[in-house]
Amino acid sequence: MRIAIGADHGGFEQKQQLAAYLTNELNCEVEDMGCFSTESVDYPDYAAPVAHAVAEGRADAGVLVCGTGIGMAIAADKVPGVRASSITTPAFAELFRQHNNGNVVCLSGRFVDLDTNKAIVRTFLETPFEGGRHEGRIAKICAIEAEAEEA
């Protein structure tokens, strides 16, 4: 599985650990889109390339890490085709996949420990979309995107 990963300074340390986890333990092909130090940066600059990689099919899924995960989710969700959310528990990661067909998971590097974030990432990647009654709801999200693009 091809994973695009990114972080700001608030998520840099965990991003390094999660990229290694994805590569070495989950056998993923990881494209690291920065940042590459703890120097202060702006999270939308890292959310955008990861979101575009997923929306354009260059990555199968995205992982973003900032202080809370919230800013990354807000920014990534601006890209049509992306369904991003801030996720803080494995249970929410499971529902994010089953019900929302989420494709970019956004993590907190400051308020959630590394082991929990590893479990979230693993659950996110291993849980399939349930389809069924959720298909129509995703279609309605796509319709909102299409309306916004037409406006």
Ligand code: RB5
């Ligand atoms: C950076 O200080 C912080 O605002 C950022 O990492 C993130 O938490 C934003 O949502």
